[in-house]
Amino acid sequence: MRRFSWFNATSLTLGFAFLYLPMVILVIYSFNSSKLVTVWAGFSTKWYGELFQNEAFLDAAWVTIRVAVISSSVATVLGTMAAYVLVRGGRFRGRTVFSGMIYAPLVMPEVITGLSLLLLFIGIGLDRGVFTIILAHATFSMCYVSVVVSSRLVSFDQSLEEAALDLGCTPWQAFRLVTLPIIAPAVISGWLLAFTLSLDDLVIASFTAGPSSTTLPIKIFSAVRLGVSPEINALSTIMIGIVTVGVVTFSIMSKRNAVRREREARAADRVA
Amino acid sequence: MKRLLIAVPYFWLLALFLVPFLIVLKISLSDVALARPPYFPQWHLEDGASALLSYLREWDFENFVFLTTDDLYWKAYLSSAKIAFVATFFTLLVGFPIAYGMARAPTEWRPTLMMLVILPFWTSFLIRVYAWIGILSGEGYLNQFLLWIGIIQEPLIILNTNIAVYIGIVYTYLPFMILPIYSALEKLDESLLEAAEDLGCSRFTAFWLITFPLSKQGIIAGCFLVFIPTIGEFVIPSLLGGSSTLMIGKVLWEEFFNNRDWPVAGAVAIVLLLILIIPIILFQRNEQKNREADK
Numbered sequence: 106m107r108r109f110s111w112f113n114a115t116s117l118t119l120g121f122a123f124l125y126l127p128m129v130i131l132v133i134y135s136f137n138s139s140k141l142v143t144v145w146a147g148f149s150t151k152w153y154g155e156l157f158q159n160e161a162f163l164d165a166a167w168v169t170i171r172v173a174v175i176s177s178s179v180a181t182v183l184g185t186m187a188a189y190v191l192v193r194g195g196r197f198r199g200r201t202v203f204s205g206m207i208y209a210p211l212v213m214p215e216v217i218t219g220l221s222l223l224l225l226f227i228g229i230g231l232d233r234g235v236f237t238i239i240l241a242h243a244t245f246s247m248c249y250v251s252v253v254v255s256s257r258l259v260s261f262d263q264s265l266e267e268a269a270l271d272l273g274c275t276p277w278q279a280f281r282l283v284t285l286p287i288i289a290p291a292v293i294s295g296w297l298l299a300f301t302l303s304l305d306d307l308v309i310a311s312f313t314a315g316p317s318s319t320t321l322p323i324k325i326f327s328a329v330r331l332g333v334s335p336e337i338n339a340l341s342t343i344m345i346g347i348v349t350v351g352v353v354t355f356s357i358m359s360k361r362n363a364v365r366r367e368r369e370a371r372a373a374d375r376v377a
Numbered sequence: 378m379k380r381l382l383i384a385v386p387y388f389w390l391l392a393l394f395l396v397p398f399l400i401v402l403k404i405s406l407s408d409v410a411l412a413r414p415p416y417f418p419q420w421h422l423e424d425g426a427s428a429l430l431s432y433l434r435e436w437d438f439e440n441f442v443f444l445t446t447d448d449l450y451w452k453a454y455l456s457s458a459k460i461a462f463v464a465t466f467f468t469l470l471v472g473f474p475i476a477y478g479m480a481r482a483p484t485e486w487r488p489t490l491m492m493l494v495i496l497p498f499w500t501s502f503l504i505r506v507y508a509w510i511g512i513l514s515g516e517g518y519l520n521q522f523l524l525w526i527g528i529i530q531e532p533l534i535i536l537n538t539n540i541a542v543y544i545g546i547v548y549t550y551l552p553f554m555i556l557p558i559y560s561a562l563e564k565l566d567e568s569l570l571e572a573a574e575d576l577g578c579s580r581f582t583a584f585w586l587i588t589f590p591l592s593k594q595g596i597i598a599g600c601f602l603v604f605i606p607t608i609g610e611f612v613i614p615s616l617l618g619g620s621s622t623l624m625i626g627k628v629l630w631e632e633f634f635n636n637r638d639w640p641v642a643g644a645v646a647i648v649l650l651l652i653l654i655i656p657i658i659l660f661q662r663n664e665q666k667n668r669e670a671d672k
Contacts, residue, residue: 108483109478109481109482109483110481112478113477113478113481113482114478116474116475116477116478117475117478117479117482117490120471120474120475120478121475121493123471123548123551124493124494124497124548124551125493125497127505127508127509127512127548128497128500128504128505128508130508130511130512130518131504131507131508131511134511142511143511143514143516143517143518143521183385183386183389184386186382186385186386187386187390189382190379190382190383190386194379194382194383197383199387203383203386203387203390206387206390206391206394206395207390209394210394212605212606212653212657213650214606214608214609214610214626214649214650214653215609215611215626216609216611216626216629216630216646217401217609217629217646217649217650220401220629220633220642220643220646221397221398221400221401221646222393222397224397224400224401224404224639224643225393225396225397225400227414228400228414240393241393244389244390244393244394247386247389247390251386276378277378301499304501305501305502305503307502307503307612308611308612322501322503325503325504325507326503326612326616329503329507329510329616330615330616332510332514333507333510333511333514337507338511341501341504341507341508344500344501344504345500345501345504348496348499348500348501349496349500351499352492352495352496352499353492356488356492360488
C-alpha cells in the first residue's frame with residue numbers, strides 16, 4: 106500500500122490550492138451583499154437576482170447557447186468524418202493538405218483565425234451575426250473533434266469492421282453498427298470539447314460577431330474591462346457550477362461504463 | 378461514398394480555413410486606403426484579365442518593411458517571446474512538482490487527482506483570468522491578506538503589470554504542463570530508482586540522473602504546449618497587463634479594431650505565423666520521437 110510522502114503531499118496541496126483558491130474566492134464573494142467586491146458585508150443572493158433581471162446578459166447567454174449547440178454538433182459530424190477519412194481512408198489526393206488543414210487550426214493563434222474569417226466574411230459580403238459565429242466555431246472545433254476521434258479510431262481493432270463487411274454489411278451499416286458504437290465515447294467527448302470551446306471563445310467570436318449578436322464572453326469581457334463586479338461573480342459561479350457538475354457526472358458515468366464493459370468481457374471469456 | 382466523405386470536410390476547411398488565410402496574405406500585400414473595405418488595390422471579376430495584371434503589380438511588401446521600421450512591432454514580437462519564455466519557465470517550475478506528486482500518489486488516488494487537474498481546463502478561460510483581477514488589484518484579496526499579517530505596510534501594485542500577466546499565464550496554462558509530464562513520469566519504472574539507491578545514489582542524485590532525463594520528453598512537450606499559444610495570447614495581457622505590457626496579439630487587435638489598418642494587421646499576422654512555425658516544427662519532432670520511443 107502506497108502512501109503520500111510528505112514532499113508529494115505538500116506539493117500537491119500547494120498546487121491544487123493555487124489551481125482552486127481563485128475560483129473558490131470568486132464563488133464565495135458572489136454571495137457578498139456589498140457592491141464593493143473585495144469587502145465582505147454579509148451573505149446575500151441578491152446579485153443572482155439582479156443577474157436574472159439583466160436582459161442584456163440573458164440575451165447574450167441565449168445567443169451563446171444556440172451558437173454552442175449548433176456549432177458543436179456540426180463540428181462533431183465534420184470532425185468525425187475527417188477523422189474517419191484520415192485514419193481509414195488510405196491514400197488519396199490532397200491527403201497532406203487535408204491533414205495539414207486539420208492540425209494547423211490547433212496551433213493557430215486565435216487572433217489570426219478570427220481576423221482571417223472576418224476578412225472572408227466581409228470579402229463575400231456575408232452579414233455578421235449568429236450564423237457567422239457558428240461557421241467560425243464549427244471550423245476550429247471540428248479540428249479538435251477530429252483529433253479526439255482519430256486517437257480512438259487508431260486504437261481499435263480494424264478486423265471488427267472487416268468482419269462486418271464480410272458478413273454482408275454495407276459500409277454504412279458496418280459504420281453504424283460496429284464502428285460508431287465503439288468510437289461513441291470519443292465522439293461524445295469530442296462534442297463536449299467543441300461545446301465548451303464555443304462557450305468559452307472570446308477572440309474569434311469578437312471578430313465574427315455582428316452588433317446584434319453579442320455572446321456571453323464578449324459581454325463579460327467588456328464588463329470586466331471596467332473592473333470586478335458582483336454580477337459577473339454570480340455569473341461565473343453559475344458557469345463554474347455547471348461545468349463541475351457536467352465533468353464529474355461524465356467521468357463517473359464513463360468509469361461505470363468501463364467497469365461494466367470489463368465485467369461483460371470477463372463473462373464472455375468464461376463462456377468461451 | 379468515400380469521395381463524399383472526403384469532400385465535405387475538405388471543402389469546408391478549404392473555404393473556411395485556407396481561403397481566409399490567403400485573403401489575409403493578399404491584404405497584407407495591399408495598401409491602406411480610406412474606403413470600404415479600407416485597402417487598395419481592389420479587383421473584381423468584371424474588371425477582366427488585363428486589370429488583373431496591373432492589380433497584381435500594385436502588391437508589394439511595404440507593410441512588412443513598415444513593421445521593421447516602426448520599433449513598436451519588433452519590440453512587441455520580442456516582448457511576446459520573452460513573456461512566453463519566462464512564463465513557460467515558471468509554469469514548469471510550478472507544474473513539475475504537481476505532476477511528480479501525482480505520479481507518486483497512491484494508485485487509487487490518481488484518477489481523482491487527474492480529474493482535479495482537468496476540471497479547470499473545462500472551466501471558462503475568461504473567468505479564470507477574471508478571478509485574478511479581484512485577487513491582485515490594489516484593494517484586492519492578496520493585498521488585504523498581506524497587510525493584515527503585516528508583511529507589507531502599503532499595498533503592492535501587481536495588477537496591470539507584467540507580473541500579473543505571468544501569474545495569469547502560469548495559472549491558466551498549468552494543466553497543459555502537468556498532463557504531459559505526468560504521463561511521462563507515470564510510465565517510469567520505479568525499480569530503476571531503487572536500483573540507483575541500492576547502488577549508493579542519494580535520492581537527489583537518483584532524481585537528477587534518472588527521473589529527470591526519463592521525463593524529458595514530457596517536459597519538452599509541456600513547454601511547447603504552453604509556449605506556442607502564449608505568444609499570440611490576447612485575453613491575459615489585455616485584462617491583467619498594463620499599458621506597458623506589449624504583446625503581439627494585443628497589437629494586432631488594436632491595429633485592426635482601433636486603427637482600422639487592415640494591411641498592417643494582416644502583415645502582423647503573417648509575421649507572427651512565420652515566427653510560430655519554428656517552435657511548432659520542433660514540437661512535432663519531439664512528438665514523433667516520443668511515439669517512436671513508445672513502440
